[in-house]
Amino acid sequence: MRKIAWMMIGVLLISHLLHSQNKVVVFQSDFGLKDGAVSAMKGVATGVSDKLKLYDLTHEIPAYNIWEAAYRLEQTVPYWPAGTVFVSVVDPGVGTSRKSVVLKTNSGHYIVTPDNGTLTLVAASLGVAELREIDEAVNRRKGSGKSYTFHGRDVYAYTAARLASGVITFEQVGAVLPKKVVTLPYQHATLEDNKLKGNIAILDVQYGNIWTNIDADLVSKLSLKYGDVLHADFFHNDQQIASVDAPYSETFGAVPEGKPLAYFNSLMQLSFALNMGNIAESYHIGSGSGWSVVVYRKGK
Incomplete structure (x- = not known):
């Protein structure tokens, strides 16, 4: 019995390691690269931990095109190791009542994003292991409380960096939500x-x-x-x-x-x-x- 118990502990530990954060953050947005917005997000992430590895998925999503953000995530996420944290900011509703969330997929990837349809495809293809709403009282860049139009920098990049670096656990992101994301309608195959x-x-x-x-x-x-x-x-x-x-x-x-x-x-x-x-x-x-x-x- 003791041997079986240790084997079970070993399996759980391996599962945890496979699905734990790996200090990698991948950014996606509709910001383009003509100004400093993307650099500001990376600066915030580096300020949390200079041990992070920061990469870009794309910043050329057409302005406000939530569908294309959803597609690029599905196209790309499976090719990154489990534990990678993605930040996706295509957020025409910034500052409104849409939720800021972190999705943990069944594959062990994390996606930090507004829950506005961006998760439509990746939630369907990779599955929803857990969904949490970001607690901005804790997971928001210090001194940014009066800023309402750059959650990509103040909330998403900051939370992603804290999660990827191990400053916080996934459970410390915020409250658990039902395993149901906002979805965009489309013709299934x-x-x-x-x-x-x-x-x-x-x-x-x-x-x-x-x-x-x-x-x-x-x-x-x-x-x-x-x-x-x-x-x-x-x-x-x-x-x-x-x-x-x-x-x-x-x-x-x-x-x-x-x-x-x-x-x-x-x-x-x-x-x-x-x-x-x-x-x-x-x-x-x-x-x-x-x-x-x-x-x-x-x-x-």
Whole structure:
């Protein structure tokens, strides 16, 4: 019995170490890098502990675009070690009644953010282990109580640094909340009557490719072969914007320059592109929670 008890303690200790903070903070915002806002957040974090490692996810989220913040977290968080603390500040409601929270995912990552929809996707994909509201009476930069418009610096960066450095435990962030975050509505990926439906989650901004949330496992149920033509109808708020026929391809070079193709992106999600062109611009297609797509194999 004693041996079993020690084994259980060992398992719990390993689990704690895997999910404990690792002194890494990753920042995301819609601030851009034209002024000192990002540097101010990092300065606050360094003031808490100069042992922290500070990184950027992106600061080029379009202004006020909560959906894109949600997507970039889902795209990036799983590739960082458990224990990493993320700060995501896309906060058009700064100073209002929206809650400031820290989410601990089932994977052991921590996300410090306003609960305004930013957690929509990562909560669904990584799960909610626990959600806590930041107690600003304790976890707020000293002397910042009269500032209402820069919670990224005064609350989020400060709390994240305290958590990542071990100054506070997760339990000391603040009160436990129900395991339910504010979510943005969007088309979940489905397959019905041999038609794939999904959300246009994001555009590959450098090239204009269209990335959907339809994953490879769902697509595999159509038993596609390379060269099969997929027909895609693109919608914004249920209004059809464009249609395209695109061969299912392994590489961009499988089609002539300027021609459309369907392929899997680096996240193994169904995507559409023009070889050496910009399909989103050419077909006037955007991305976000209001954009959706219906896809089926042509001729079947």
